[in-house]
Amino acid sequence: MDENTSGWHEFSKGFIIENPLMVLMVGLCATLAVSNRMENGIFLGLAATFVLVCSNVIISSIRGFIPDQIRIPIFIVIIASFVTIVDLSMKAYFPAAYATLGVWIPLIVVNCIILARAEGFAYKNTVWHSFLDGLGMGAGYIGVLLIMGFIRELLGTGKIVLFDKTIISLGPFNPPSIFILFPGAFLTFGCLLALLNRYKMRKSNE
Amino acid sequence: MKRLRENETVRLGVTLMVVGLVAALGLGLTYTVTRKKIAEQDRMAEAEAAADALPGVESPSELKEDKSLTTAARKQSPAVQKVFTNPLGRIYVVRTKGYGGPLTLAVGIGPDGEVKGIAVVESRETVGVGSKALEPGNLEKYEGKKAKDELAIGKDVQAITGATITSKAVAAQVKAALEADRTTR
Numbered sequence: 307m308d309e310n311t312s313g314w315h316e317f318s319k320g321f322i323i324e325n326p327l328m329v330l331m332v333g334l335c336a337t338l339a340v341s342n343r344m345e346n347g348i349f350l351g352l353a354a355t356f357v358l359v360c361s362n363v364i365i366s367s368i369r370g371f372i373p374d375q376i377r378i379p380i381f382i383v384i385i386a387s388f389v390t391i392v393d394l395s396m397k398a399y400f401p402a403a404y405a406t407l408g409v410w411i412p413l414i415v416v417n418c419i420i421l422a423r424a425e426g427f428a429y430k431n432t433v434w435h436s437f438l439d440g441l442g443m444g445a446g447y448i449g450v451l452l453i454m455g456f457i458r459e460l461l462g463t464g465k466i467v468l469f470d471k472t473i474i475s476l477g478p479f480n481p482p483s484i485f486i487l488f489p490g491a492f493l494t495f496g497c498l499l500a501l502l503n504r505y506k507m508r509k510s511n512e
Numbered sequence: 513m514k515r516l517r518e519n520e521t522v523r524l525g526v527t528l529m530v531v532g533l534v535a536a537l538g539l540g541l542t543y544t545v546t547r548k549k550i551a552e553q554d555r556m557a558e559a560e561a562a563a564d565a566l567p568g569v570e571s572p573s574e575l576k577e578d579k580s581l582t583t584a585a586r587k588q589s590p591a592v593q594k595v596f597t598n599p600l601g602r603i604y605v606v607r608t609k610g611y612g613g614p615l616t617l618a619v620g621i622g623p624d625g626e627v628k629g630i631a632v633v634e635s636r637e638t639v640g641v642g643s644k645a646l647e648p649g650n651l652e653k654y655e656g657k658k659a660k661d662e663l664a665i666g667k668d669v670q671a672i673t674g675a676t677i678t679s680k681a682v683a684a685q686v687k688a689a690l691e692a693d694r695t696t697r
Contacts, residue, residue, distance in 0.1 A: 376524050380531050387535040391542045398549035401557065 316435045320442030327450040328502050332418035336410045337451060338491035343459050345468055347451030349403040353396065353411060355444025357388045358420050359437060362428040366436035369429050381424045382415075389415045419443060450498070457494050462486030557633065558618075562596050562603045564631035566620030569598055578602075585692035591685060592692050601628055604689035611677040612636035619689035625697065627657045627686060637678045645675035645682055654686050659694035663687045 326332055333354075340346040361384050365372075372380050393411050396404045404411065414420065423443055428436040459466055462485030465475040484490050559572035569575065575596040585592045585604065593616070594605040601622040607614055613636035620628040630651040637643045644650065650672055657663060663683045665671045671679035 371527065373524055373527055376528055379528060383528075383531050383535050387538055390539055394542050394546040394550065398546040398553065401553045 313435065313438055316431075317438040317442040320439070320444070320446035321449065322446070322502075324443075325446040325450065326419040326422075326443050327447060328499060330419075330422070332422050333420075333447070334495075336413060336417060337447075337454070338488070338495060340407060340410050341451055341454035341458055341491060341494070342462065342486040343406075344452060344455035344466055345403070346407060347448070347455035348468075349396070349400065350407055350410060350414075351444070351448030351451045353392045353407075354414050354417060354419065354447060355441070356392055357385060357414055358423060358444050358447075359440035360388045361385045361420055361424055362436040362440035363433055365424050366428040366431055366433045372429070377429065378425070381421060381429075385420050385424065386415050419447060453498065454491070454494050458485045458490050462490060558594070558605060558616075559596075561631040561633040562594075562605060562618040562620075565603050565618035565629045566598060566601050566622075567629050568600045569620075574598055575603065581696060584696045588695040589688035589692040591688045595692075602693060604692060605633060606685040606689050607634075608681050608685055608688075610635065610637050610681045611642045611675075612638055615678070615681050615685070617682065617685050619686055621689060621693045625658055625690070625693060627654050627690065630654055630682075630686065637675070642675045642678040645672045645678040650679075651682070654682075657686065657690065659690040661690075663690075 320326065322329075324330060327334060327337055336350060336354075340350050361381070364384050365381060389412060392414070396407075396411060423439060427439050431439070456466065460474065460476065462481055462483055464477075464479055464481040466473045485494070556572070559575060562575055563569045563572045575598050578595050578597045581595045581597065581602075582592065585595050589606070591606045591608050592604050593607050596603040596605070601620055604619045604621065605616065606619060607616040609615065615635055615637065616633035618631045618633050620630070622628045632646050632651075635643065635646055637646060653669065654663075662668055663686060665676070665680055665683055669679075669683050
């Protein structure tokens with residue numbers, strides 16, 4: 307029972323309490339850049355989650371063999387390998403998404419979320435918990451990307467387009483394109499942070 | 513004591529090597545699996561851009577790659593990578609160095625020797641700066657140009673502010689395509 311509850315805790319902490327973007331504030335660079343469209347968020351989120359889960363699992367399963375002095379180079383080799391695998395696969399099977407995400411896919415290597423989880427979690431925990439941690443953190447990451455992508459795309463272009471289909475359209479209205487540009491990323495992110503902090507303050511007051 | 517430290521170094525080195533080898537093996541496998549598919553996607557992207565370069569051509573299937581013409585064109589302009597033909601004209605795929613790396617354009621030239629359209633095949637120019645020279649509005653300015661036009665920046669074509677190198681590359685590529693077209697007609 308205890309094993310189960312803590313497993314659920316490792317998985318769910320990535321959603322809100324330890325959300326990599328909103329609370330730990332790591333890996334923001336790519337997030338601010340690609341969250342101008344919801345579809346980008348889906349692809350980058352899935353790619354990063356794949357790398358995160360795989361590197362967490364591999365690192366925690368070989369953590370007994372990794373000498374402490376050279377753990378960082380080993381983490382980087384493992385992470386970079388998975389990123390290259392994602393990079394090649396996306397290029398081969400999702401060329402359109404690859405073309406829009408461009409440099410942000412190879413840059414997953416330096417996404418702090420992944421190295422931070424490797425060093426801070428997978429290196430000290432069991433394979434199963436590291437797997438759940440990766441999955442939860444990935445889910446939290448995708449969630450924020452989707453929310454930001456939704457807000458920015460809807461306000462900045464007046465509609466949401468997913469896989470060449472218009473899902474929502476605001477009709478005739480002249481959208482402020484600032485939302486799909488960089489300042490829009492900061493505005494949206496700031497507002498989301500404010501909302502989250504308000505929620506947390508209310509909760510702690512209770 | 514010294515012996516022990518040396519052993520430790522060797523152990524670290526071997527560990528790192530093993531990790532590197534396993535990673536290399538995984539990458540090699542992925543590369544082998546995806547290589548063909550990636551090459552195919554690149555070819556498709558190139559053919560699609562080529563089709564965009566010649567107005568009237570609806571799909572890449574209407575184009576035929578002409579290998580002997582490519583060889584002839586390369587003698588005049590080594591930057592030419594490929595030539596596609598169609599009753600409406602020829603499309604020259606030209607590659608030179610841009611500001612951010614290789615820049616590949618498809619230049620459509622009609623039977624009258626005039627530029628009909630230009631499409632970007634591959635570009636690594638800085639988005640928002642160099643890429644401005646590759647926007648449709650700027651590329652359209654080359655339509656109607658002929659081999660006898662000089663295509664010199666500052667004379668008969670204008671560079672885009674901030675994108676001088678890209679503008680020069682575009683002008684040089686269109687010129688190369690026109691020259692290749694003139695000598696192979």
